[in-house]
Amino acid sequence: MSILVTGGDGYIGWPTALRIADRTDDRVILVDNFARRGWVEEVGATSAVPIMSIDQRLAAAEExxxxxxxxxxxxxxxxxxxxxxxxxxxxxxxxxxxxxxxxAPYSQINGERANYTQHNNMQATRNLVWGLEEHGLTDTHFIETTTTGVYGAPTFPIPEGGATMENQGERDEVPFPAMAGSWYHLTKSHDAANLRLANKQFGIPISDVRTAITYGTETEETREDNRLKTRFDFDYYFGVVSHRFAAQAVAGYPLTVYGKGEQRKPFISLEDAVEGLAQLALADPDDRPDDLTVYNQVTRAISIVEMANTISDVAQEFDYDAAVKHFENPRDEDETHKMEIENEKYMALIGEQAQDFESGTRDILTTLARYEDTITAYEDRFLPSVLED
Structure with a gap:
């Protein structure tokens, strides 16, 4: 028996493969074309954490x-x-x-990147689900990390699955409308629709795992050996906001909050993201859903200003003076949006949150302090324009 982990060289894919392999005797096969390494290099950035070759990673996993x-x-x-x-x-x-x-920012650079992103992401998913149908493997559990970005930022609580629609006194559950805000996020909206169709037409059991903004540098497995570390991107294109804020702190700059910064975003630690995916991959066929199931892979929503304040407080433990500063918001957004997102099914998978934002931030700064020279050498890749000389 085998389990495939696609994107097995990536930020989430690599530690997920380690977690699964540690809990099963099945062969765990990582699949990747190393494109992520190329995309980051293309935008002039790098991983703060040195990433070993795949051969070195596999050797470290065994040793x-x-x-x-x-x-x-x-x-x-x-x-x-x-x-x-x-x-x-x-x-x-x-x-x-x-x-x-x-x-999302990479997909927005120009039409070429938008086309590439949409072709790459949707073609891969279609090839996999159609391959399962054409090779008689429709009992294979297909688990995809889509994104909470497909929801946009509605003012009502976001469900974990479909939405209820009422018209002329009749009610029915319908797929949540695609409210994606980038060419990347729209690929995941299309994937969600294609996965629904694959389940309906082919009967493939599908878990659509809508991944929140993921933070952190470590999982239980990666702590064991420096060669097992996963990548850490901190640039504008591939680094999430919490990672960029942490890089600003390490480089000696204030944390930039646009406007009030009270809008909440969904977050999850790397440890908690990996655990849920491993639970789904290892689920007994008799225990997993046979239908399509949507999981909101999020532990809580955090406001931008709360996130910045937490990073600022933890940074002081590392002797970094990282004050939070507010700047006029150049974006057209609701600075007070109080996102609510349901996550009962996902929390049932992982049992309880293993790492909160504060402890995750402590992990991040512990890691980045070791690679401060890399952060400062690439500061032009993450500094917002309001801090540029």
């Missing part, structure tokens, strides 16, 4: 964690012939699909 059931296959999931061979040879019982171009 430090005793994992001899990890394998790696290099290939492009947008190539149907590659996907066909992958599924024919390995016949996975589960696929954790974390492979995608994940950056």
């Amino acid at each position: 430090s964690l005793g994992l001899s059931n990890l394998s790696f296959i290099e290939g492009d999931l947008t190539e149907k012939s590659f996907v066909d061979e992958l599924l024919t040879v390995h016949e996975p019982r589960a696929i954790v699909h974390t492979a995608a171009q994940p950056s």
Whole structure:
């Protein structure tokens, strides 16, 4: 038996593969084409944490964690012939699909990047679900990390699944409307629709895991060996807001909050994200849903200003003077939006939150303090224009 983890060289995919391999005797096969490394280099950035080659990573997993059931296959999931061979040879019982171009800003650079992002992300997903149908593998549990970004920022509580629509006195549950705000986020809206269709037409059990903004540098497994560390992006294109704020603190700059900064965003720690994906991948067929199930992969919503204040407070423990400063907001957004998002099904998977934002921030700054020279050398990649000389 085998489990595939696509995007197995990535920020979430790599530690997820380690967690799964540690809990099963099944062969865990990582699939990647190393595109993320290329995208980050293309925008003139780098991972703060040195990333080992895949061979070094696999060797460390066996030496430090005793994992001899990890394998790696290099290939492009947008190539149907590659996907066909992958599924024919390995016949996975589960696929954790974390492979995608994940950056909204990257997808917005120009039409070429927008086209690339949409082709790359949607073609890979279509090839995988159609491959399962065409190779008689419709019992395979397909788990995809989409994004909470498909919801936009509605004023009502976001459900964990569909929405209820009422018209002329009749009510029915319908798919949540695509309210994505970038060409990247729209790929995940399309994926969500395609996954729904694949479940309806092919009967594939599907878990649509809508991933929140993910923070942190460590999981239980990556702490064991420096060669096992996952990547940490802190630039404008691939670094999430909490990681960029942490980089500003390390580089000696204030944390920039636009406007009031009271708008809340959904967050989850890397540890809690990995745990949920592992639980789904290892679920017994008799216990997992046979239908399509949506999970909001979020532990809580945090306001931008609360996040900045927390990072500022923790930074003082590391002797970084990182004051929070408010600037006029150049964006057209509700600075007081109080996002509410349901997460009961996801919390049932992980049991309880393993890492809160404060402890995650402490992990981040512990890591970045080791690589302060890298942060300062690339500060032009993350500093907002209001701080530029």
